[in-house]
Amino acid sequence: MTRLRAYLRFIDRFGAIAILLGFWGIFLVAFAQHMAPRLGYLAGKPIGLDAPCNRPECDFSVFWPAGKLAQAHEFATLYSPPRFIDAAGQMLIPHFPYQTFFYMPPTLLVLAPLSHFPFEIAALSWIGFCIIASLLLLRLAGYGWAVIAIGLLSPAALIDYQLVQFGMLGGALMLAAIRLGQRYPVLGGALSGLFAIKPQLGLILPVLWLGQRRWRAFAACGAVGLGLCLLSYLCFGQGAWRAYLVQGRAQSVALLGAPFDAAGEQGWGASVYWMLRSFGVGTGLTGGLQIVATLAAFAAMLLVKWRPAQLCAAAVCLNLIAVPYEYTCYMTAYGVILAQSAQNRHWRIGILDALLFLWPSLCLVISIATRHELTPLIVLAALWRTALPRPAPVLPAPAQE
Numbered sequence: 001m002t003r004l005r006a007y008l009r010f011i012d013r014f015g016a017i018a019i020l021l022g023f024w025g026i027f028l029v030a031f032a033q034h035m036a037p038r039l040g041y042l043a044g045k046p047i048g049l050d051a052p053c054n055r056p057e058c059d060f061s062v063f064w065p066a067g068k069l070a071q072a073h074e075f076a077t078l079y080s081p082p083r084f085i086d087a088a089g090q091m092l093i094p095h096f097p098y099q100t101f102f103y104m105p106p107t108l109l110v111l112a113p114l115s116h117f118p119f120e121i122a123a124l125s126w127i128g129f130c131i132i133a134s135l136l137l138l139r140l141a142g143y144g145w146a147v148i149a150i151g152l153l154s155p156a157a158l159i160d161y162q163l164v165q166f167g168m169l170g171g172a173l174m175l176a177a178i179r180l181g182q183r184y185p186v187l188g189g190a191l192s193g194l195f196a197i198k199p200q201l202g203l204i205l206p207v208l209w210l211g212q213r214r215w216r217a218f219a220a221c222g223a224v225g226l227g228l229c230l231l232s233y234l235c236f237g238q239g240a241w242r243a244y245l246v247q248g249r250a251q252s253v254a255l256l257g258a259p260f261d262a263a264g265e266q267g268w269g270a271s272v273y274w275m276l277r278s279f280g281v282g283t284g285l286t287g288g289l290q291i292v293a294t295l296a297a298f299a300a301m302l303l304v305k306w307r308p309a310q311l312c313a314a315a316v317c318l319n320l321i322a323v324p325y326e327y328t329c330y331m332t333a334y335g336v337i338l339a340q341s342a343q344n345r346h347w348r349i350g351i352l353d354a355l356l357f358l359w360p361s362l363c364l365v366i367s368i369a370t371r372h373e374l375t376p377l378i379v380l381a382a383l384w385r386t387a388l389p390r391p392a393p394v395l396p397a398p399a400q401e
Contacts, residue, residue: 067115193224
């Protein structure tokens with residue numbers, strides 16, 4: 001029996017390394033193939049349809065036109081799907097079915113300055129800024145270089161680079177806010193208030209401050225968040241907020257009510273909501289069950305006495321459970337906490353660790369194969385692996401002489 005256990009342990013450890021390096025290598029090659037053609041745009045190559053989403057610079061084809069329209073204060077066009085698609089086509093590639101814009105006005109505080117630059121320069125500048133800012137935030141938060149490198153090259157981060165999204169920066173900001181907030185509550189709270197720009201990436205943080213009774217952090221979070229909302233009002237006027245509240249929120253509801261498409265963007269989903277929709281649950285019941293999941297995540301964050309070493313992992317996983325609009329491109333912090341957990345175990349990993357880490361890139365393939373989105377189950381497994389305490393092993397008593 002002892003030999004069998006040693007053999008299984010050997011298979012688990014070296015099988016994990018083989019799986020991790022093999023699939024991660026494939027993902028890195030695919031990433032390079034997807035990103036290399038985009039560099040040609042800087043040399044004057046016409047804008048084309050970029051992998052993996054078949055849109056110019058993926059989600060940046062929404063962000064850049066949105067910034068342009070915000071500069072012009074054309075908010076009726078910005079938040080109207082047909083008018084926005086037409087305007088984006090005039091700026092980029094005509095007659096193309098672009099996605100629509102439904103973010104809150106504080107997001108425009110980032111997008112409007114970016115849109116002053118040419119499209120490709122703005123996209124690559126945003127990617128570069130996110131990498132540098134994320135590296136600095138994670139380093140200030142006390143993460144080692146190995147964990148940072150693994151996190152910023154994790155499958156979730158590679159997806160975020162390709163989509164030109166906020167996920168990597170949001171993940172680094174969340175981890176920095178939590179870690180720095182333990183010593184400097186006002187600074188941690190202020191950093192968490194920046195999530196007014198993209199609230200779903202840090203929804204759990206005010207609950208965390210309440211659970212820890214860090215009132216200064218909670219107050220700083222609210223002050224910075226409200227300050228950004230006020231700044232967006234001063235910059236863009238009441239027209240931006242009126243259009244968002246009337247048209248933008250209606251778009252959000254319509255998006256959540258769309259049928260589940262395993263091969264589409266829902267296949268990259270990471271929320272309880274998308275998982276339930278993939279099993280054919282109706283929108284009304286799904287919405288109710290998502291509220292239950294959100295309240296359960298908040299209760300766990302409030303009531304469980306998380307140890308300092310487990311706090312970041314718990315917050316990252318519970319935030320993914322709490323938010324209905326989540327995708328794997330927002331899971332860079334998830335990659336960081338898994339890397340930190342592996343380092344805490346002196347890099348002794350098993351097949352489960354490898355599969356958890358690789359999941360953001362495997363998610364779409366699994367969704368297409370099974371017709372179901374399973375990421376919340378993976379997140380719960382990661383929560384168990386990284387944040388939940390385990391009993392110490394019972395050592396045999398020394399032999400009596």
